Structures are given as structure tokens and as C-alpha cells.
């Protein structure tokens with residue numbers, strides 16, 4: 001499971017602790033809020049505060065982290081949009097073509113973009129509630145189940161998006177939970 005909280009990086013010791021507690025592989029990551037939209041970095045080596053979209057991608061690329069463009073064509077979820085996505089093609093990012101919280105229309109547009117540009121595809125549950133975890137998931141073709149090997153295979157684009165969109169009931173629960181949290185804040 002990749003944990004990609006908004007602008008909050010799970011450090012290595014926390015991800016190892018969680019792996020032990022949950023009995024599953026936990027891949028650290030972050031969903032960055034850039035001025036151009038959202039960007040996922042798996043296995044980040046540093047904080048990315050204050051970097052532009054391209055600056056963050058370039059740095060992550062150089063440091064061997066994995067860059068995923070989540071829900072790229074969905075403006076309602078802060079997708080970066082087609083022109084920004086095109087500008088990142090030289091960095092061979094993975095494209096999230098199945099986001100469980102996004103409308104099928106936007107997922108189809110993301111799939112067309114990935115296919116047209118021969119970019120690898122992934123799926124993500126984008127879960128904000130436990131109920132939605134795993135609705136969409138990525139099958140990784142890795143020679144071993146060792147975390148380093150799995151991360152390497154993801155970076156190499158040996159990935160297949162699978163799963164389904166989150167149910168309307170769970171999405172409604174997510175919206176209510178987020179509103180309640182905001183009111184409490």
C-alpha cells in the first residue's frame with residue numbers, strides 16, 4: 001500500500017513500523033500540491049516545499065523517486081491538465097488512468113493521453129476513508145516481493161491499472177467526513 005497524504009511525507013521509520021503492524025508492504029509517498037495541481041512522488045528522499053511542478057518532477061527524477069501524475073485530466077480534483085502533463089513527458093511519469101474517485105470521463109481522457117504518449121499507467125484508490133482503500137489498485141510485475149524490487153518495477157512502468165470506481169455511497173461518506181473535519185477545524 002502506498003500512503004500518499006497531501007503534502008505530508010511518511011518517514012522511513014513510520015512506514016517500517018506500519019508495515020510491521022499491518023503485515024503488508026507500505027511504500028512511503030506524498031501527494032504534493034503544486035501551483036499547477038497535484039503530483040504524487042513515491043519513495044521521496046526529501047521535502048518538496050516551494051518547488052514548481054517541473055522543479056519537483058526534475059528533483060524527484062534525479063533522486064530516483066517515482067513520479068505519478070494523479071487524476072491528470074480532472075480539474076475538480078486539481079489535476080494538472082493536458083498542457084502541463086505534456087511538458088512532463090520527457091521525465092516519463094506514470095499516469096494514473098484509473099482514479100477511483102474521479103469521473104470515468106476524466107479517467108478515459110487520462111488513458112488516451114497515456115496511450116498516445118506511450119506512458120505507463122497506474123490506478124489509485126485516492127482513498128480518504130478506509131472503506132475506499134483498494135477500490136482501484138495497481139498490479140506490479142516485480143521479480144520479487146522485496147519492497148526495493150517492487151518500487152523499481154513501478155518506476156520501470158511494469159504496472160497495470162485494475163479495480164473500479166468507489167461507490168457513490170462511500171464517496172458521499174467521504175465528502176461528509178471532510179466537511180465535518182473542516183467545521184471542527
Ligand SMILES: [Zn+2]
Nearest residue numbers: 031038070077
Ligand atoms: Zn489529488
